[in-house]
Amino acid sequence: MEQAEQAAKSAAAVMAPRAKTPACPPEELSLLGAMNLVLAVINAKEGHRGRTHEHIDRAREIAARLGEDRNDFDTEFGPTNVEIHTVSTAVELGDAGLALEVAKEVDPSGLSPERQSRFLLDVARAHAQRRHVGEATAALLPAEALARLGVQPKYASRGQ
Template sequence: MLLPSIEVAVRHAPAADRAELHSLRARTYQVAAASFTRQDQADAAWVASDRALQAAEMAGKPLEVVAGLFRMAHAFMRQQQMDQAEQAAKSAVEVLDPRAEDPACPPEELSLLGAMNLVLAVINAREGNRPQTHAHLTRAEEIAERLGEDRNDFDTEFGPTNVQLHAVSTAVELGDAGLALEVAAEVDAGGLSTERQARFLLDVARAHAQRRHVGEATAALLEAETVAPEQVHDHHLAREIVRDLVQLSNRRVPDALRELAERCAVI
């Protein structure tokens, strides 16, 4: 009910109040886009991120425009439209990079720049481009060190810990399971959202699955389920991992894995 109320308010508010309402509208659509992305509703996420961009432009809020591009890049990635995702992320980096050269650059801008570099790292990892993956991870790490803490500007959860999580994720994408597990062993994701914690555990499970470690992968999935059960049951990635583990087990599927597969509607 919030979004329809904001839309009505924008249409009927005095001109002097509209910029503030458009800013609220932009932030609300950003939240909706993030939620749709987590629920694997890529088309709805794209629509929400597009409206967030439009509202941010009407509000005259450049950083909220960039935050909208961040959500749009994620929506494009979920749609497997990597070229469009990369274009959205790069356009934001081109705006933010020169501003980051200022030692007094606000942390909110640094968070967005770091988060966009993580998006580009994931895109390049999925395309098998190791040099660019590592270049964007390195850039994100530099920005995280400059911030010196985990933040959550514009719901990006950017900071040193999230850079580590993306180091794990991109290593898995590149097939470097050993490196992924080595980095994961040093990660404490307890301060991040349950969604990020669960996604990290899914990447750990993927790494173990790549090494055919059925028991370890199952344990990571069960831990992720404890943290965020709906996310694990509904996420396409979790289902793929469970399906792969069942196949690896042949006819000797462990009870815990079989029960998890049933909860995820895999078997």
């Protein structure tokens, strides 16, 4: 985790000054936003609530500046992915209420099956934290189906 955090911090530090300029390309903004999401996840896993929210807020500002979901360098960065990470980090920090509140407003259908599946797993985890067994199960079933979609092309490319 320390190495991932150091790499993300270093990348963000290099990109941040360029991102302040109006002419900053959207691809660079996407990378900077993605680095902030990585840092948010790391801080959530370490239990640093304040730092987690700082990175989510920075990513949200960058996503608002982009104004759309993009997939530069396979980051899937944009407003939707920021909110998905808001759900994920809230669950990691034990804030199921926030996670479920934010999740209600998220439509992940424009993102990859992998990202949609991860989102549903986080929704299921939030419901489990609240002991909502039925709702957790209801989120797991489509997550499993989406996860299979994300894996099938990999097997097909190997000739299996």
